[in-house]
Amino acid sequence: MTETTTSLPAGPVDDTDLVSEAQRDPSKFTALYDRYLRPIYRYLYSRVGNASDAEDLTAQTFLSAFEALPRYRHQGHFSAWLFTIARNRVRDHYRPRTVEMPLNESQPNPADDPLVQVVRSDQLAHMAKAIRSLSEGEKELIRLRFAAELSFSEIGECLGKREEAVKKSFYRLMTRLQRQLEERHE
């Protein structure tokens, strides 16, 4: 008979409780894993654009978080902490290429920008072009909001900005993108 090691949250269990439980009993970390696998994977896929690397980085993220959890202090959102690990893993992922490859190959190829690759709509070409024109910070905002589905508060903590500032930046960005697409249609 298979033993179950998971206790399902019987309602809207707060992250803080899950983290505390996992810090006391490492086997409870799977509850955090169940909660964050999808957003972490989707975020990483939007960064690297292929399932293989996204899986690799997802595994690294959760293994790192598992290792570091005893040192985690309850300050702000657990999700922000987890996503910071994920973002650092992405940076590590790209770092060796920056060092080892010639300059013209080390730059990320914007055509391969995974965020652009996952944009699919009837306005694909225009939307993709508009997103391609965004700064990295703006793209990250879109990834965290749409791929990871984080709240403005969580994004703010992730990016080291106030929630209100993130919200303003986000809606300014939406307005600008919308206007760009409308101008193309006119």
Place this chain on the structure above:
Amino acid sequence: MSDPASVLQFEVLLSHSLVIPEPDPGFAQTLRSRLSAQAAVPAARRSKARRMVWALVLGLVLLIALTVWIIGPQRVAAEVQKLFEYIPGFGIVEQNAPLRALEKPVSQTRDGITLTITQAFLSPEKTVVTYTLEGVPWSAYSHNEAVPGCIPGAALRLPDGTLLPLIGGGGPPTQVTVDFPPIPAKVDSFTFVLPCIQDTLPGLAPENWELPLRVVPAAALTAMPVFEVSPSPQPQQNTPLPPKNPLVLLQVIDTGNSYVLLGEFRQADASDASVPSGSWWSAGLEKITDASGQAVFNTVPYDPTLLLPPSEPGAEPWSYQIGKTFTPPLTITYRGQDIYPAVPNATAAIDFDAGPSPQPGQEWVLNQDFVLAGHAIRLTSIQAVGNTGGLRNTGYEFSFESSDPSIYDLSVAISGYTVVGGGGGYGGTPSGQWQTELDYTVQPKGKLEVVLSGLTLYGETRTWQLQWSPATAEPGSPSLYGISMGIDRILSTAAGTYLLGHTSWTDSRIVAATTVAGSFTATDSQGQAVPLEPANGQDVGLTLGPNQWLYRIAGNSFAAPLTLRATQMQVTFKQPVQLTLDLRPYGFDGSDAQLGLTWKIGLNPLEVPGLIAVPHWITYIRSGDLRGFDILMEADPALLALPFSIASGTNSQGTPVFQSGGASTRDPASGQLLSTVLTKGNITLPMVLSASGETVSGSWVTIWASPAASPTASPTQATQP
């Protein structure tokens, strides 16, 4: 300035445009098991164990690579090339795969909320369960982002107590499709466990739902054929190899009403010797056209499983859904712009003093001009970014501007510091402004040298095309639904000439097709319009059949032959097209305060025979004492109207007679198809709408060679009663 509502709509549009696959069930389960195993290992041993696991994974990868190398990739490809089929709600599977399905839907109602498991599919790879929730009060949901509602973490419990956790899925609150790991073949009964309802607050909705499910072999699944598209034959030996087409069609799904085309754009095959070294292409769909050059309406399938994984690095998958009313062959056109590195790879350096303690948000306005490979650029400002968090990096954001439209991007570095992250914005934008951010583990400070290099430029524009015809396509230009017209009788009277004709069709999905008066015209041999008008059969003592038409030409002074053309047809479906509206999970209460509010609804195409119609937005409206909804749809241009009536979802509340009805037209503002339903009765959701027919555009022609022009070919003269 965009209004908040339209920005919200755009936000929804953008979020739906991002289609990111869910984690693979096998991967999710494996990683979960690894984490569980890690938990059982003393902390000091974990690092070593992790290295061993990775070594095993690496060994497995090497073994696979060796196998491929030994037996050859082509043989491997041939081995894995099998026939597939598409099952809506599940995805593309191998034909004859041992699938199981839910024996029957299972429901449970608690406190007025009904949870129904409507569908479940089981394969050796995954388990997919679809459930609906009805009756959840709006007040039970969290409406404050800072107070998140429940994240349910659905699971399946097997008879031995094993819990299979959720590994993916999602959907609107009313209908959720969730993925789980595969269930062993010997297990045919298990329990669906839902700890709480998504986004609801504690205590406001029933919790800990458990529904027993039973599955049986899936004998009669709705499976749609998936056709593998064969590559073009390879040229004979000693023949120069033609350039590969980077635009590749790989699979076609026949959904009955439409085709779904799945393929990819391969960067590696797009460049040749004529473009600069290091080029890549910024490419996307330009158009899909039929044999006559007419644009073929297309949409992106809603189901995220309808996107193949990239077959090689740099391959960009695509999928488009089209109706079946085009004239083959179909031509897909992609347009791309070359992006290439400037030559020489010039470098410019700018000195910048960040001071001893740069603070996040601190900005230095520089406005320094420089020239790279002949292109003028200005570094307008530098801003410090970052925060004090221990795990996070700090750095600088560089703002540039240029009036040179050929600039795509350039790279930025600070001498002596190794960047750990960040990235660039791109030039060539309408504003000519862009930003690049560089992140470091430790913030560079003091006097810094900013090095600018790696300029990339916009190059030539190219288009690529591929053609495809359905295997069953017939030559020539097929008429929509196989509709054609013919003339039955000509009646000459003192009041003019009466033309009695009929329409016929070959498509069994429709039961009637009639001409639309305003779109029926006649022209003579000189191309002159001949005035005509619809007439009643009673005028000439005839009773018209269900698909007959009668028009009257005033007088006989026209040059034969006469060309009769219909550009619109009213079509009646064999099976009505249905649309279910349920806005309850979105807080719809029917109050006046909500009049004018617009909701985003599902993106699944309606079952309109042969044509694509995808509902996007629904607006609550009032017209006089009637209330109802405007439904905006993205639809095939040939679909001019799809009027709905209310099949259920309105009641008279004691009023014995009440009115309801619908209308449909093309919205002049957006060009989208607009259908409106209104009722005098009270609205109760879900509301089921039904369309028994549609109006479509096309060109249907029949020619009458009048007696004067060709006596032997004249139609028979009607016998006067």
